[in-house]
Amino acid sequence: MEEEELECPNSSPEKRYFPESLDSSDGDEEGVLACEDLELNPFDGLPYSSRYYKLLKEREDLPIWKEKYSFMENLLQNQIVIVSGEAKCGKSSQVPQWCAEYCLSIHYQHGGVVCTQVHKQTAVQLALRVADEMDVNIGHEVGYVIPFENCCTSETILRYCTDDMLQREMMSSPFLGSYGVIILDDIHERSIATDVLLGLLKDVLLARPELKLIINSSPLLTSKLSSYYGNVPLIEVRTQHTVEVVHLSGAQKDPLQAIVRLISEIHRAGEKGDIVVFLACEQDIEKAYEMVCQEGAHLNPELGELVVVPLYPRERCGLFKPVEETEKKCHTQQRRVVLTTSSGEALIWSDTVRFVIDVGVERRTVYNPRIRATSLVTQPISQSQAEVRKQILGSSPSGKLFCLYTEEFASKDMSPLRPAEMQEASLTSMVLFMKRIDIAGLGHCDFMNRPAPESLMQALEDLDYLAALDNDGNLSEFGIIMSEFPLDPQLSKSILAACEFDCVDEMLTIAAMVTAPSCFSHLPPGAEEAALSSWRTFLHPEGDHFTLINIYKAYQDVVLSCASQSGVEKWCHDHFLNCSALRMADIIRAELTEIIKRIELPYAEPAFGSSENSLSVKKALLSGYFMQIARDVDGSGNYLMLTHKQVAQLHPLSGYAITKKMPEWVLFHQFSISENNYIRISSAISPELFMQLAPPYYFTNLPPSESKDILQQVTGHLAPISTMNKEQTPREKCPEAADQRCSLQ
Numbered sequence: 001m002e003e004e005e006l007e008c009p010n011s012s013p014e015k016r017y018f019p020e021s022l023d024s025s026d027g028d029e030e031g032v033l034a035c036e037d038l039e040l041n042p043f044d045g046l047p048y049s050s051r052y053y054k055l056l057k058e059r060e061d062l063p064i065w066k067e068k069y070s071f072m073e074n075l076l077q078n079q080i081v082i083v084s085g086e087a088k089c090g091k092s093s094q095v096p097q098w099c100a101e102y103c104l105s106i107h108y109q110h111g112g113v114v115c116t117q118v119h120k121q122t123a124v125q126l127a128l129r130v131a132d133e134m135d136v137n138i139g140h141e142v143g144y145v146i147p148f149e150n151c152c153t154s155e156t157i158l159r160y161c162t163d164d165m166l167q168r169e170m171m172s173s174p175f176l177g178s179y180g181v182i183i184l185d186d187i188h189e190r191s192i193a194t195d196v197l198l199g200l201l202k203d204v205l206l207a208r209p210e211l212k213l214i215i216n217s218s219p220l221l222t223s224k225l226s227s228y229y230g231n232v233p234l235i236e237v238r239t240q241h242t243v244e245v246v247h248l249s250g251a252q253k254d255p256l257q258a259i260v261r262l263i264s265e266i267h268r269a270g271e272k273g274d275i276v277v278f279l280a281c282e283q284d285i286e287k288a289y290e291m292v293c294q295e296g297a298h299l300n301p302e303l304g305e306l307v308v309v310p311l312y313p314r315e316r317c318g319l320f321k322p323v324e325e326t327e328k329k330c331h332t333q334q335r336r337v338v339l340t341t342s343s344g345e346a347l348i349w350s351d352t353v354r355f356v357i358d359v360g361v362e363r364r365t366v367y368n369p370r371i372r373a374t375s376l377v378t379q380p381i382s383q384s385q386a387e388v389r390k391q392i393l394g395s396s397p398s399g400k401l402f403c404l405y406t407e408e409f410a411s412k413d414m415s416p417l418r419p420a421e422m423q424e425a426s427l428t429s430m431v432l433f434m435k436r437i438d439i440a441g442l443g444h445c446d447f448m449n450r451p452a453p454e455s456l457m458q459a460l461e462d463l464d465y466l467a468a469l470d471n472d473g474n475l476s477e478f479g480i481i482m483s484e485f486p487l488d489p490q491l492s493k494s495i496l497a498a499c500e501f502d503c504v505d506e507m508l509t510i511a512a513m514v515t516a517p518s519c520f521s522h523l524p525p526g527a528e529e530a531a532l533s534s535w536r537t538f539l540h541p542e543g544d545h546f547t548l549i550n551i552y553k554a555y556q557d558v559v560l561s562c563a564s565q566s567g568v569e570k571w572c573h574d575h576f577l578n579c580s581a582l583r584m585a586d587i588i589r590a591e592l593t594e595i596i597k598r599i600e601l602p603y604a605e606p607a608f609g610s611s612e613n614s615l616s617v618k619k620a621l622l623s624g625y626f627m628q629i630a631r632d633v634d635g636s637g638n639y640l641m642l643t644h645k646q647v648a649q650l651h652p653l654s655g656y657a658i659t660k661k662m663p664e665w666v667l668f669h670q671f672s673i674s675e676n677n678y679i680r681i682s683s684a685i686s687p688e689l690f691m692q693l694a695p696p697y698y699f700t701n702l703p704p705s706e707s708k709d710i711l712q713q714v715t716g717h718l719a720p721i722s723t724m725n726k727e728q729t730p731r732e733k734c735p736e737a738a739d740q741r742c743s744l745q
Helices: 003-007 013-017 029-033 050-060 063-077 091-105 120-134 163-172 192-207 219-229 255-269 282-298 325-330 383-391 407-412 428-438 453-465 477-483 489-500 504-515 528-538 544-561 565-574 579-598 611-625 655-659 687-693 696-700 706-717 735-742
Strands: 080-084 112-117 142-146 149-151 158-162 179-184 212-217 234-236 244-247 274-278 305-310 334-340 353-358 361-368 373-380 400-403 629-632 639-641 647-650 665-673 678-684
Touching (some): 063 091, 063 234, 080 219, 091 120, 091 158, 091 212, 112 163, 120 142, 163 428, 255 274, 255 282, 428 453, 428 489, 453 489, 489 611, 504 579, 504 611, 544 655, 565 579, 611 665, 647 655, 687 706
Parallel strands (some): 080 234, 112 158, 142 158, 305 334, 373 665
Antiparallel strands (some): 142 149, 361 373, 639 647
């Protein structure tokens, strides 16, 4: 396609390729072959298939299609273009294709197209959909890159990726020279990675005048974006929704009961269409699942079957899409009920949804830098989120949105926009990235919402404790190596410490298992005892980290012994384990192993099972997680955090909770302040081991407590055992020690 064609308002290449013989067909291939001149796909040089023309008709019906010429004209004449449109208008699938046409027209002289997504599920599904619409092969002309999975080649023209993966790409290519067009999608989600990209790309655009930046935004965010980027072109996609919104008159004492009643009433009324329910948290999904299943069992079977679909946005679940034709023949009368939480909006891709039920609140994870812990806080959703949930109903003429909150609540208690994740999350990983990118001269970042100074200071302090910074506050040699791993800095530090303690193989397994979704399945009602009995076979006396190694090794043995995937899935099902989570752990571990090889770190032979190896693994864990220690203060499982005065219990799935053997001191992977204060994934340690591995100036800064006094008593009998920590003394007393902190033995 030549550039002149793009500038002509009356020519549409797709329409020109559309043969009359297919005007009323449903994609009959013989009709295409009957054409005298087959049009060639400019992206791969092959003739278009009949499916291309069928999908083209669907594309032309999208609301955004009317704006194609306006968009292409602005793309040619400007460096930044903002596209404002509601959900389902087509901006995530069509804008990238138009940008690919632009890059083709200038013969890719500045690179290809990359489009970011917040959710890895949507990145994958959009790539599949767009490859289908462009009539090319997934993984060749169109591909995707998500954490621990790359489905692209060096020849890929258009790639979808998660925002954190594009951010990581900047570490090796700060000015993103492989791309001529960068599209930032899902801006309304306000993830940390998206906000970082928005800020850094300002400088990249100045350094590369030929680079184009497209920002896909919801209408409520356009004014903020315009003031942030200045006077840039805005393409507004207008859609008309005829959704009936029903607000409940008063507050609901039991929202779950109200939801079950509503679902029952909708089903009895006989109106066709699927139902999507937005709940506050994942625990509510599990409760609602049980309640709706029980209610469905008592409904008249002549009304059709209620199929309950739990959709967990944080897990690697599929999207909610239309039922395939083959499934329709098997299930003539079905109504699907989707139970999801915030961020689940992006996973609803079905046009069969006719009813949405919204509780109007969400449970958010808010990080408190003072105590280095997260709190689970139930808050009203934003008005922008409420609007997106309404848009899920699309152009359905009979769509209904049931709000389990009043109009007054929506106007007074809901903020206009969703809070930026940067203002509510730990910033340690972000600061490590910013320190790394500063090496390329891109350290300054003009954030749309400034992070809290207290959070930034805590992140810098944590990186200093982890020996990732030098005396000047720049990345140390050790910090540079840590930044190579796509993990939490504490986990990266533990892996590097494992190189010193000869337990890399075991530490990589732990890192993969805690990074992947939980390997324990969501249990159906009544299966708790059977599950606990099965899980007991994997328990390790040294702690949960070691139990995870046992589970992974058992899974690997089954994979090697089973001839088919179905055999592996059956084993997982029989042991109440999440097969997809274990597969993901396998993928993560393989990539971490590749990183270890690439940067040539020492890799000792596995020795799991020996007492010496168990001690080494604990040393490696403590090297990264010395800030996450708790002590059982009363002998009954009430653990007091060493860094603050919060008390927590071991999670019910912890091996110690199952066996009722509570160690006095534990190192834990995760802690959240909520209704049930649980510490997750914990292993026993000794005070002596802690004092040998924790940096002295971290211990000095701990608040006074009985636990600190106990630790203080053991210091006179110890000698340092880790070269990575023994030199870490207070900076003002020994500034020259910083250079020695980075050494790897």
